Amino acid sequence: xxxxxxxxxxxxxxxxxxxxxxxxxxxxxxxxxxxxxxxxxxxxxxxxxxxxxxxxxxxxxxxxxxxxxxxxxxxxxxxxxxxxxxxxxxxxxxxxxxxxxxxxxxxxxxxxxxxxxxxxxxxxxxxxxxxxxxxxxxxxxxxxxxxxxxxxxxxxxx
Numbered sequence: 001x002x003x004x005x006x007x008x009x010x011x012x013x014x015x016x017x018x019x020x021x022x023x024x025x026x027x028x029x030x031x032x033x034x035x036x037x038x039x040x041x042x043x044x045x046x047x048x049x050x051x052x053x054x055x056x057x058x059x060x061x062x063x064x065x066x067x068x069x070x071x072x073x074x075x076x077x078x079x080x081x082x083x084x085x086x087x088x089x090x091x092x093x094x095x096x097x098x099x100x101x102x103x104x105x106x107x108x109x110x111x112x113x114x115x116x117x118x119x120x121x122x123x124x125x126x127x128x129x130x131x132x133x134x135x136x137x138x139x140x141x142x143x144x145x146x147x148x149x150x151x152x153x154x155x156x157x158x
Contacts, residue, residue, distance in 0.1 A: 001074065002029050004044035015047070017057070019064065030069035043070035049077045062087035071137075095138040099148040100155045101131035108157035116157035123157070 004015065004022055013021050022044065033041045043065030048057040058080055065073055066087055073084045090098070101118060105128045108116045115124040139145050 001042040002026055002044045002070075005047070019044075019061065026065070026068050026070070034069070040072060041070045042072045042074055043068070045074040045076050046080065047076070049079065054079075055083065058083050059087070089141045090134050090138050090143075092143075094134055095143050095145070096148060096152070098131040098134035098138070099145065100152045101128060102135055103149065103152050103155045104157040105131070107155075111157070113157060118155075118158065 002022070002025065004019075007013075007022065007025055008015050015021065019026075026043065030041050032038075044061070046054075046058045046061045048054045062073055062084055070088075072088055075081050075084055101123055104116070104118055105123065108114075108123075115122060117123060135145060
């Protein structure tokens with residue numbers, strides 16, 4: 001978990017809207033967590049709360065954290081919870097893509113293929129690993145993954 005305000009205090013830095021002063025620390029937290037196989041990384045709190053400005057900042061900071069590899073975010077007000085849960089839950093489109101990859105990869109493996117394509121994009125081990133991660137997260141988030149697997153059971157690697 002990244003406590004940005006404590007970090008700013010310790011280093012005597014000022015928090016800015018673009019959060020660039022925290023980029024190195026945030027990146028290192030995610031990198032270290034993955035290196036030590038820690039399952040969760042929680043990003044900094046959004047200190048702007050309330051109104052349209054608070055919503056906009058929360059959306060931007062949540063997306064930034066998600067892109068950096070965090071899989072959650074601290075909240076300081078109940079009004080932030082719904083947005084944060086939505087931002088860190090895979091979309092139905094992402095889950096569908098991941099299920100398709102997992103199914104087609106099983107078939108590719110049976111054919112002895114290490115790399116193949118789906119929708120015109122190369123799929124290899126790192127992409128398959130990401131797809132498995134999305135499927136696992138989707139299950140934890142309550143998606144009906146079994147139904148999606150049934151729907152896409154005919155997916156084939158190209």
